[in-house]
Amino acid sequence: MDELDFLRSVLPLDHDQSRLSVKEGFWTTVTFAQSLNGCIAGPNGTQLILSGKQSMIMTHWMRSMHDAILVGINTVLSDDPQLNTRHLPPREGGYQLPLPIVLDTHLRMPLDCKLIRNASSGIGKYPLVFCTQALQDDIRKRTLQDLGVKVIPVELGSDGRIPMSTVVETLRQLGLHSLMVEGGASVLSSCLSSARDKLRIDRIIVTIANCVTPGNGTHYDISAQMTRLSLHTVTTLGGDIVAAYDLPGNS
Numbered sequence: 001m002d003e004l005d006f007l008r009s010v011l012p013l014d015h016d017q018s019r020l021s022v023k024e025g026f027w028t029t030v031t032f033a034q035s036l037n038g039c040i041a042g043p044n045g046t047q048l049i050l051s052g053k054q055s056m057i058m059t060h061w062m063r064s065m066h067d068a069i070l071v072g073i074n075t076v077l078s079d080d081p082q083l084n085t086r087h088l089p090p091r092e093g094g095y096q097l098p099l100p101i102v103l104d105t106h107l108r109m110p111l112d113c114k115l116i117r118n119a120s121s122g123i124g125k126y127p128l129v130f131c132t133q134a135l136q137d138d139i140r141k142r143t144l145q146d147l148g149v150k151v152i153p154v155e156l157g158s159d160g161r162i163p164m165s166t167v168v169e170t171l172r173q174l175g176l177h178s179l180m181v182e183g184g185a186s187v188l189s190s191c192l193s194s195a196r197d198k199l200r201i202d203r204i205i206v207t208i209a210n211c212v213t214p215g216n217g218t219h220y221d222i223s224a225q226m227t228r229l230s231l232h233t234v235t236t237l238g239g240d241i242v243a244a245y246d247l248p249g250n251s
């Protein structure tokens with residue numbers, strides 16, 4: 001099974017098998033890469049390249065299939081990600097890029113981050129940033145908007161965080177149908193902890209990289225009881241294991 005065979009078996013794709021096909025509803029994929037000892041990053045959030053070449057290409061195909069891709073602000077601050085599809089083979093017309101979504105309560109997004117720089121150079125979409133309602137009239141909001149960033153102030157949840165249910169509802173109102181949640185650790189924690197009542201997760205796709213990572217690495221945690229997932233499909237890509245899971249109760 002290659003990268004595309006795997007994705008075709010775990011995602012509902014359209015007739016030419018290039019995009020997710022969910023006309024009425026909304027599809028959420030949660031995905032990340034981890035080491036064999038369960039880390040998604042190094043100590044203090046230092047970025048690690050965990051995925052091998054083939055599983056990284058699989059991740060970029062997955063990006064090209066979703067309407068939006070979401071990360072927490074700490075991932076922007078530590079990795080300065082591009083969230084694009086640059087590892088895919090060049091093709092005429094390129095690939096549809098997912099809209100980058102950042103959860104950033106206090107608008108800490110650097111004005112010169114790659115997401116903004118790429119968009120202003122015409123090689124990416126301007127990110128959509130969710131922040132607290134308290135910054136509705138803040139100068140920082142206007143500065144980001146002047147650069148082209150779309151800022152959406154929202155009521156925070158009882159945990160002081162941006163509610164994933166609000167994010168999904170906003171994306172639906174914007175006419176988007178699919179979201180790929182890429183992390184980091186806190187975002188994975190809150191999505192997986194609140195999965196049953198606040199966020200419907202349709203598929204979890206994990207790359208288990210063939211490496212062990214040193215030191216006190218970054219991992220996610222959940223504040224719920226142990227949940228056993230249903231294994232949907234598993235394969236190997238290069239030296240990595242790539243597995244797709246369903247949450248219990250999803251039909």
Ligand SMILES: NC(=O)C1=CN([C@@H]2O[C@H](COP(=O)(O)OP(=O)(O)OC[C@H]3O[C@@H](n4cnc5c(N)ncnc54)[C@H](OP(=O)(O)O)[C@@H]3O)[C@@H](O)[C@H]2O)C=CC1
Pocket residue numbers: 031032033034039040041042044045046047048050071072073074075076078079103104105106108161162163164182183184185186187188190191218
């Ligand atoms: N291996 C992998 O696949 C991936 C690894 N990573 C790694 O993860 C690390 C970053 O993880 P981490 O430090 O946990 O940070 P995150 O990227 O998960 O960002 C967390 C921050 O997002 C903001 N936030 C707002 N709303 C929410 C919400 N509902 N749930 C969670 N967070 C919310 C909060 O900051 P505020 O209060 O300021 O809004 C919070 O502290 C990086 O080192 C990166 O390399 C990241 C992605 C994938």
Ligand SMILES: Nc1nc(O)c(N)c(N[C@@H]2O[C@H](COP(=O)(O)O)[C@@H](O)[C@H]2O)n1
Pocket residue numbers: 032033047048049050051055056059071075076079080081082083084182183207
């Ligand atoms: N699939 C995957 N494998 C890894 O080894 C990773 N470190 C990550 N990290 C995620 O990808 C982002 C970087 O994206 P760009 O390469 O800049 O497009 C990083 O911020 C994490 O979200 N993912």
